[in-house]
Every structure is written in structure tokens, then in C-alpha cells.
Amino acid sequence: MSNLSGRCRVCNAQISAFMSFGRMPIANGFLNEREISNEYFFELAPAFCSQCGMFQLIEQPQPDKMFHGHYAFYSSTSRYMQLHFENFANKVITDILAGRRNPFVVELGSNDGIMLRHFHERGIRHLGVEPSVNVADVARSRGIRTISSFFNRKLAEEIVAEHGRADVMLAANVMCHMPDLPGVAAGARRLLKPDGIMIFEEPYLGDMIAKTSYDQIYDEHVYIFSATSIARAFAPHQLELVDVAPQITHGGSMRYTLAPKGSRPATVRVAEQFSRERVQGLDDAKTYLHFKQNCERSRAHLMQTLNELSEQGKRVVGYGATSKSTTVTNYCGITPQHVEFISDTTPIKQGKLSPGAHIPVRPYQEFTRAYPDYALLFAWNHAAEIREKEQAFVAFGGRWIVYVPDVEVIS
Numbered sequence: 480m481s482n483l484s485g486r487c488r489v490c491n492a493q494i495s496a497f498m499s500f501g502r503m504p505i506a507n508g509f510l511n512e513r514e515i516s517n518e519y520f521f522e523l524a525p526a527f528c529s530q531c532g533m534f535q536l537i538e539q540p541q542p543d544k545m546f547h548g549h550y551a552f553y554s555s556t557s558r559y560m561q562l563h564f565e566n567f568a569n570k571v572i573t574d575i576l577a578g579r580r581n582p583f584v585v586e587l588g589s590n591d592g593i594m595l596r597h598f599h600e601r602g603i604r605h606l607g608v609e610p611s612v613n614v615a616d617v618a619r620s621r622g623i624r625t626i627s628s629f630f631n632r633k634l635a636e637e638i639v640a641e642h643g644r645a646d647v648m649l650a651a652n653v654m655c656h657m658p659d660l661p662g663v664a665a666g667a668r669r670l671l672k673p674d675g676i677m678i679f680e681e682p683y684l685g686d687m688i689a690k691t692s693y694d695q696i697y698d699e700h701v702y703i704f705s706a707t708s709i710a711r712a713f714a715p716h717q718l719e720l721v722d723v724a725p726q727i728t729h730g731g732s733m734r735y736t737l738a739p740k741g742s743r744p745a746t747v748r749v750a751e752q753f754s755r756e757r758v759q760g761l762d763d764a765k766t767y768l769h770f771k772q773n774c775e776r777s778r779a780h781l782m783q784t785l786n787e788l789s790e791q792g793k794r795v796v797g798y799g800a801t802s803k804s805t806t807v808t809n810y811c812g813i814t815p816q817h818v819e820f821i822s823d824t825t826p827i828k829q830g831k832l833s834p835g836a837h838i839p840v841r842p843y844q845e846f847t848r849a850y851p852d853y854a855l856l857f858a859w860n861h862a863a864e865i866r867e868k869e870q871a872f873v874a875f876g877g878r879w880i881v882y883v884p885d886v887e888v889i890s
């Protein structure tokens with residue numbers, strides 16, 4: 480391991496990595512054959528700050544290496560996620576916006592407009608902040624107001640000058656992407672009205688530890704949050720954690736509601752979550768050493784399974800070229816010998832190679848055209864939606880290989 484230690488991005492304490500996943504490429508960096516020689520790698524090493532409780536990466540690539548004009552992630556590819564964000568938007572409209580005059584909603588990392596479209600359709604003033612230009616263009620083409628920038632205190636100032644302050648700030652699977660979390664918190668405090676509310680949901684540390692879902696750890700996820708670490712990170716900016724609500728999305732997420740200090744009481748759920756996190760040992764360094772052992776065990780078991788199938792001449796295809804799968808393929812050492820190709824419905828990924836492992840990504844039709852013997856479920860967070868859709872694969876005799884929470888072969 481090269482970069483083992485550094486400073487906590489939130490509280491500036493000295494921190495050290497408790498493990499390394501090794502040299503890792505950009506998780507969404509799908510590439511062509513001729514780009515292989517220029518592929519960018521960094522050391523993927525997570526650390527836990529015992530001072531403020533923030534789980535974070537020691538090293539992260541520059542943001543413009545990850546979020547740019549050809550960002551490969553389009554939120555609207557999953558039907559379930561479309562429904563999830565429609566429900567999220569409806570809840571905000573009925574619970575918070577009702578009764579407010581000409582309210583203003585800002586979403587950070589609004590991607591292709593999967594959530595803001597519901598505000599747009601109802602004529603509610605809104606603004607998306609989305610640095611990846613290609614996905615922002617999709618949102619703009621749907622009439623959703625979007626600016627392509629990274630959010631910080633300065634941008635908050637500019638938004639306030641042009642549109643006034645926000646009633647609601649939203650984000651989903653985005654806050655954990657922003658290395659300058661204190662800057663984001665300061666910007667949020669500036670942008671929110673005194674009775675404004677900020678709601679965001681992100682992969683949850685408690686789920687990752689409980690399920691050994693180490694594939695949540697990749698370049699974009701510079702943090703994996705807990706209720707404890709969120710409360711501590713926002714408190715210096717006079718934003719208080721007033722509610723939490725677990726979500727099943729992205730393999731286990733938490734929705735955090737924050738409000739200017741003293742503007743509304745915290746629900747009992749917040750204190751309950753803090754105590755659950757203490758019981759789980761999320762503030763205890765030993766928990767992370769145990770997690771490391773679980774990762775190593777999971778890797779050994781998965782590779783034993785794949786090696787055996789490969790020796791038996793079985794066809795194994797990956798299902799879903801997820802960002803998460805980049806950590807799994809590179810950490811475990813999965814090659815095109817183990818996995819013939821990865822099936823994915825996202826056009827921008829098709830015909831490319833997966834980052835680091837260089838497994839070809841092919842259109843979904845290739846999967847259905849000639850079913851493999853086994854499908855390695857990289858998109859395990861969509862297991863319910865996918866297994867319902869792929870009953871014909873199982874009827875054909877195909878089997879799923881899953882690795883969260885345990886490595887298993889299932890029908």
C-alpha cells in the first residue's frame with residue numbers, strides 16, 4: 480500500500496487506512512481497446528476517522544476524472560428507481576411544499592432529471608446542479624432547469640442571487656461523492672431558507688458492514704455515511720439531523736433530513752439510530768478490521784466458485800456493468816477467462832471494456848440470445864426487479880451467482 484494515511488476530510492484529524500483494495504481504475508471508466516495504455520489507476524484504501532466517525536477514502540481521483548461530458552451513469556435505467564424517485568418527490572410535495580408560496584427546490588447531482596421531472600411537471604420552481612454535462616443535457620432536453628457545476632459555497636451564493644433561497648434541497652447518491660463535504664454543508668446552510676429542509680439519501684455504512692457489501696467502496700464514494708457521522712459533519716454549519724429513514728435502494732441506504740439548527744425538533748428515530756449504530760460498533764475500529772477479514776473471505780469464496788466453473792467449462796456472464804462491479808472484478812482478480820462478457824442495458828457502456836478487468840460489455844440482447852450457464856449478479860441491488868424479469872433464464876436451467884451478503888449459487 481502506498482497512500483496509507485492522510486487527514487480526515489471533515490475534521491482534519493490524522494487518519495490511516497485499515498485496508499487496501501489495491502490499484503483501482505475509475506469505476507465508471509468503461510473504455511476502448513486503444514485506451515488501455517492510458518488507463519488511470521489509484522489506490523482504493525478506506526479509512527475510519529475515530530474522531531468524527533466518518534468512513535472515507537484516503538485517496539480519490541480528481542472529480543473531473545469521474546464526472547464529465549461522457550459520464551456513463553444514467554439514473555433512469557431502472558424502472559424501480561424511477562418509481563422510487565417519483566414517490567420521493569411526491570412525499571416532498573405533500574409533506575413539505577404544501578402551503579408554501581412559490582416554493583423553490585434545488586437538487587444536487589440531478590443526473591438525467593429522474594426526480595426533478597416530477598417538480599417540473601407540476602410547475603414547481605426547481606434547479607438541478609449536475610456537473611456531468613451529458614446526463615445534464617438529457618435533463619435539459621426534458622425541460623428541467625439544470626446547471627452543470629460542482630456545488631459549493633460560492634455556487635450557493637450565485638443561486639441565491641439569481642433565484643432566492645431554497646425551501647428544499649435534495650440529493651440522492653450524490654452527497655457521498657463530494658469530497659469537500661464541509662464546503663457543501665456551508666453552501667447548503669447559505670442556500671436554505673430559515674425554515675428550509677435538506678433531504679438526501681446515500682448508501683448506508685451499517686448495511687455495508689452487516690452485508691460485507693464492499694463493492695460500495697469505489698472512487699465516486701469518497702464517503703460512506705452513518706447517522707452519527709452526518710450529524711457531526713453538519714453540526715458546525717448549524718444544520719441539524721432531524722430525521723432518518725432507512726431505504727432498500729442501492730443495497731441499503733439511509734435518508735437523512737437536516738434543518739437549520741433549532742428550526743424543528745428531531746424525531747425519536749434519530750436518537751434510536753445513534754444507539755443502533757453504537758450497538759453495531761460503527762464507532763469502533765475493531766469493526767473495520769473484522770470487515771476487512773470478511774472482504775478477504777468473500778473474495779476467496781467467489782474466486783473458488785468462478786475457478787471451479789471455469790475448469791468445468793461453464794459459461795458465466797456478468798449481469799449489470801455497475802460501478803460497484805469495478806471493485807469486485809479488480810479486487811478479486813476476475814478476468815474475461817472467468818466471465819465471458821457483462822450484459823448491460825446502458826448504450827454508452829456497450830461495446831466497451833470494463834475498467835481494469837477489461838471484460839467486454841455487451842447489449843442485453845446478447846444475454847437473452849444464448850443464455851449462459853451462470854449469471855454473476857453484479858447489479859445485486861436490483862435483484863428483485865431482475866430475478867422477476869429473468870424467469871426464462873432460470874427456466875432454461877441458468878443459475879445466479881450472488882456475493883452479497885454471502886457467496887451463493889441460486890436458481
Ligand code: TYD
Binds near residue numbers: 804823
Ligand atoms: P446501479 O444499480 O446504479 O449500480 P452502480 O451505482 O453500482 O453503478 O447500476 C445498474 C447497472 O445495471 C446499469 O448499468 C444498468 C444495468 N442494469 C441492467 O443491465 N439490467 C437491469 O435490469 C437493471 C435493473 C440494470
Ligand code: ZN
Binds near residue numbers: 488490491528531533
Ligand atoms: Zn474526522
